[in-house]
Amino acid sequence: MEMALTVSQVARLAKISIRALHHYDELGLLCPSDRSEAGYRLYSQADLQKLQQVLFFKELGFPLEDIRRILGDPTFDLRTALRMQRQLLTERAARLDALVHAVDAALDALEKGTHVDKEAMFEAFGDFDPSKYEEEAKQRWGNTEAYKESARRTARYKKEDWKRIKEEGDVLFQALADLLAAGTSAASAAAMDLAEAHRQYLGRWFYACPPAMHRGLGEMYVADTRFTENIDKARPGLSLFLRDAFAANAERQGAADVPCG
Known part of the structure; x- marks a missing residue:
């Protein structure tokens, strides 16, 4: 017993x-x-x-409240959750391993009185350029509170912050792409949970993103061909899957329809 x-x-x-x-x-x-x-x-x-x-x-x-909601969902699937967690933790481990090697190289150079190659010094941080669409974003959303909040936060970010932001976003999008590849419905608990994780990710790093706004973001992923083409590089049809998952998650949380900005 x-x-x-x-x-x-x-x-x-x-x-x-x-x-x-x-x-x-x-x-x-x-x-x-x-x-x-x-x-x-x-x-x-x-x-x-x-x-x-x-x-x-x-x-x-x-957040604990999100965990309570996820685990309390009657459609929660332990196997799917464990696979998602494993992928997220594996990506984090890979990032930390690269950073450990960068620290080791810096220590080794310091002890030997030499210099680490300039490119190698920042190899672990990747080549993500956060300013690529900055001017267009300012013209398009510069008067919104979300843009102003995002601008205040990102002004303080360093290269390592942008590296982490990119990696977290890539992990979430890849997990959603894997669900799409497996034939999982965008309205499934697994897809909605990842959509919610993406919404929380935006809130942590950029701006408060209510469910209705998040649904509008999904609509933009499909309406703007540049977003569609970039997102669908991970897997064809991913932008549509994201739109539907974001919408399903917003509906699950009782969000009212709002126009896409």
């Missing part, structure tokens, strides 16, 4: 605090399956599996 674990045992096992487990319970994020006769929380194997998902999503930067 499966033995239930107490909150202190789970805290030691997962290397998190008892307070965190209590907080997850209060949020309805992770409620223990049972209680002892004395009223103490008891966690089952299924509870531990759910906790693992909470910690995976948390490590990837998902």
